[in-house]
Every structure is written in structure tokens, then in C-alpha cells.
Amino acid sequence: MPPPEPTPGDLETRVRASLGSVIDPEIRRPITELDMVGGVTADDAGRVRVDVRLTIVGCPASDRIERDVREAAEQVAGTGNVEVELNVMTPEQRQALTERLRGGKARGNPFGPGTLTRVIAVTSGKGGVGKSTLTANLAVALAARGLAVGLIDADVHGFSIPGLLGLVDEHGNAVKPTRVDDMILPPVAHGVKVISIGMFVEPAEPGGRASSVAVAWRGPMLHRTLSQFLTDVWFGDLDVLLLDLPPGTGDVAISLGQLLPNAEVVVVTTPQPAAADVAERSGVVARQTGQRVVGVVENMAAFEGADGALVDLFGAGGGEEVAARLSEGQAEPVPLLASVPLSVALRRGGDEGVPVVASEPDDPAARAIEGVAAALAARPRDLQGRRLDVTVR
Structure with a gap:
């Protein structure tokens, strides 16, 4: 005896269950969990209609969501038997969504003292040492290890992270984040x-390059921007939050100490010993604001020439010197995490928006950066004084 034909109610239940596999590409959670499925109806002929509620008007991911919903529903109802209707959430529904994403917590900085997210600020004494390139590659290397990673480009005056990670359009302008009311959803690249700030700067003229627009802000505006990145941007649960700081010891470094006193700091320098004095200052300022220097990275180190000999174009010993100076008087010495050699692949990856750790992982520079990621990931967590959400029964 053949099995009975599924009723419309059975079909609706199975389709809704299949839609649980559809992930919102910006929020990165199932659309069923986000209450984006307004309804699923089926008729006696086996035809199914799915109503989807997008978070905002003009949602940039609407085409992808519609395609994924149709494919998931057709796996149950059959090809050609599914109609997808796209609508937009009401203000009340969006408010409920943002509250759900924040876990019922009040709007605020989730990465301050007590957070279980490891906060790592990458700094340098001066510009031009490749700090941003190293930060971008380090973030991708940590994500490749299975960690949930966020990256804040706090170098407001010299923002470059979007270009280094390929988050740009055909004009070279940074892609825009999606807003859901007062919540900003960050774009994702390489996990x-x-x-x-480059994602919010508009070009001076249509079709122009926003990256050429100067951001001329003083201390209070810089502090407000960094604070807004921490409170309004929804990163979700992160294992690691990286911050690419501007070079030097100015306003942003001081603001970081106030907003994230629990941050760990990695100092980037170059091999020439003359750079040690400048690089040391950034570590000293971090300590003055209560942060902990956890390592030094020497960039533009010696590389192997065509004849196999090492070429130390920018000298040698600067990284070791900075690490030694920052270790003086400390209970725990500051290690030299890596010497990253000069690399054409590293430079090319930055120009093309494809980090070398992803495009050419066997390159000597990529291996050195992977070593930094491994060392930071293996560092023991200091949980003293932090609240653990554990219930003992």
C-alpha cells in the first residue's frame, strides 16, 4: 500500500525545517532564528509560498537570500513548486531583532573589562612599517585557525584595512556596512x-575615490568614532578582536586605553636599531594606560637572495632591541614573536586585496605571520576578575 500523500500542513512543516539551513550572509545566523520567515503556506497541489522579511529596504543580500530560500524549499517541494515573496520588517520587528542579537543586553561596549573576547591592539612607533598589512594578515591567519575574529581599523587618518582585505568596489571605495536601526553589521572578508572609517567616507565627487579623501578630525571626534565602533557595530561572539591603531602615541592610543584597558598590545617595528627608540614609546604608552605588551613583531627583516645569502636591506636587530627594552623591569619578558622578511608576495597581496597568508601560505612572510597567530592563540587566558556565565547546580 503506497504511503499517504503529505498534507499541506506536513509540507509546510518540512519546508520550514529546511529553511533553517539558510544563513543570512550579513548576520550569519539562520533566517528562521532571526524571525525572517514571515510564513510558509502550501496548497493541495504541493505548491509552496514562502514569505521572507528582509531586515531593511534595499538589503544588499536580498538576491542571495531569495535564491537560497528557493533552493532550500525546492529540496522539499520540488523544482518549480516554490514562490518566494520578499517583504521588509516593520520597525517593531527590527527592534526585536536587534534586542535578540544583543542577547537582551543594553547597548554598550561588550569588549571592556570582563569580556571573554581577547582584545589585541597592533601598534607602532611610526608609520611605514607595514603595521596594517601585518594586522590584516594576522586577522586572516587567526580566522583560518577556526577562531571568530573581528577587526577594527582604528587608524582613522590612514585607514587601509578595507583595501588590504579586498573590501572595495570597482572604484576602489570601501564597501558599506549594513545598518539595522542603530546596529551596524560589519562586512566580512576571509572569515x-x-x-x-573608510566605509563611511564619501568620495568628493560621483565616481571618485573615497580613499583619497582626508579625514581631518581632532581628539574628541576620534574618541567618539572608536567608541561608536565598539558600541554600535554588532560583531557577535568573538574569540579575538584586533585593532589596527594609528602609528605613534596620540589621541587614539589614549582613547583605547580608556575604552579597552584590558587590551593586549603587539608592537610592530623594523630591523634598524635606530627604530627601537620610536617603537618602544608606543609600548610604554600602552602600559601607562594599563594595557599589557605581549610581543614584538619585526617587519621588513632580512630575506633570502637569489644566491641563497640573506639580504638585510634595513639592517638587523631592531626587533630584538625593542623586545629587550620593553622587557626591562617586567615580571614576564616581552618576546620577539617573529621577524617577517621582505616579501614581494606580501606586498602584492596587499595591493590585490588578498592577504598572503591566504594566497601564498608557503611564502616565508606568510609562514612568519602564521607563527605570530599560533603564538597569540596559544597564550593562556587571564580570567582573573572576569565574570564567567556558568551556573552550578
Whole structure:
């Protein structure tokens, strides 16, 4: 005896269950969990209609969501038997969504003291040492290890992270984040959630390049921007939050100490010993604001020439010197995490928006950066004084 034909109610239940596999590409959670499925109806002929509620008007992911919903529903109802209707959430529904994403917590900085997210600020004494390139590659290397990683481009005056990670359009302008009311959803590249002031800067003229627009802000505006990145951008649950700081010891470094006193700091320098004095200052300022320097990375180190000999174009010993100076008087010495050699592949990856750790992982520079990621990931967590959400029964 053949099995009975499924009723419309059975079909609706099975389709809704299949829609649980559809992930919102920006929020990165199932659309059923986000209450984006307004309804699923089926008729006696086996035809199914799915109503989807997008978060905002003009949602940039609407085409992808519609395609994924149709494919998931047709796996149950059959090809050609599914109609997808796209609508937009009401203000009340969006408010409920943002509250759900925040877990019922009040709007605020989730990465301050007590957070279980490891916060790592990458700094340098001066510009031009490749700090941003190293930060972008380090973020991708950590994400490749299975960690949930966020990256804040806090170098407001010299933002470059969007370009380094390929988050740009055909004009070279940074892609825009999606807003859901007062919540900003960061774009994702190579598994890393990214936010940068470059994503909010408009070109001086239509079709122009926003990256050429100067951001001329003083201390209070810089502090407000960094604070807004921490409170308004929804990163979700992160294992690691990286911050690419501007070079030097100015306003942003001081603001970071106030907003994220629990941050760990990695200092980037170059091999020439003359750079040690400048690089040391950024570590000293971090300590003055209560942060902990956890390592030094020497960039533009010696590379192997065609004859196999090492070429130390920018000298040698600067990284070791900075690490030694920052270790003086400390209970725990500051290690030299890596010497990253000069690399054409590293430079090319930055120009093309494809980090070398992803495009050419066997390159000597990529291996050195992977070593930094491994060392930071293996560092023991200091949980003293932090609240653990554990219930003992």
C-alpha cells in the first residue's frame, strides 16, 4: 500500500525545517532564528509560498537570500513548486531583532573589562612599517585557525584595512556596512568581520575615490568614532578582536586605553636599531594606560637572495632591541614573536586585496605571520576578575 500523500500542513512543516539551513550572509545566523520567515503556506497541489522579511529596504543580500530560500524549499517541494515573496520588517520587528542579537543586553561596549573576547591592539612607533598589512594578515591567519575574529581599523587618518582585505568596489571605495536601526553589521572578508572609517567616507565627487579623501578630525571626534565602533557595530561572539591603531602615541592610543584597558598590545617595528627608540614609546604608552605588551613583531627583516645569502636591506636587530627594552623591569619578558622578511608576495597581496597568508601560505612572510597567530592563540587566558556565565547546580 503506497504511503499517504503529505498534507499541506506536513509540507509546510518540512519546508520550514529546511529553511533553517539558510544563513543570512550579513548576520550569519539562520533566517528562521532571526524571525525572517514571515510564513510558509502550501496548497493541495504541493505548491509552496514562502514569505521572507528582509531586515531593511534595499538589503544588499536580498538576491542571495531569495535564491537560497528557493533552493532550500525546492529540496522539499520540488523544482518549480516554490514562490518566494520578499517583504521588509516593520520597525517593531527590527527592534526585536536587534534586542535578540544583543542577547537582551543594553547597548554598550561588550569588549571592556570582563569580556571573554581577547582584545589585541597592533601598534607602532611610526608609520611605514607595514603595521596594517601585518594586522590584516594576522586577522586572516587567526580566522583560518577556526577562531571568530573581528577587526577594527582604528587608524582613522590612514585607514587601509578595507583595501588590504579586498573590501572595495570597482572604484576602489570601501564597501558599506549594513545598518539595522542603530546596529551596524560589519562586512566580512576571509572569515574576518571588519569595520573601518573608510566605509563611511564619501568620495568628493560621483565616481571618485573615497580613499583619497582626508579625514581631518581632532581628539574628541576620534574618541567618539572608536567608541561608536565598539558600541554600535554588532560583531557577535568573538574569540579575538584586533585593532589596527594609528602609528605613534596620540589621541587614539589614549582613547583605547580608556575604552579597552584590558587590551593586549603587539608592537610592530623594523630591523634598524635606530627604530627601537620610536617603537618602544608606543609600548610604554600602552602600559601607562594599563594595557599589557605581549610581543614584538619585526617587519621588513632580512630575506633570502637569489644566491641563497640573506639580504638585510634595513639592517638587523631592531626587533630584538625593542623586545629587550620593553622587557626591562617586567615580571614576564616581552618576546620577539617573529621577524617577517621582505616579501614581494606580501606586498602584492596587499595591493590585490588578498592577504598572503591566504594566497601564498608557503611564502616565508606568510609562514612568519602564521607563527605570530599560533603564538597569540596559544597564550593562556587571564580570567582573573572576569565574570564567567556558568551556573552550578
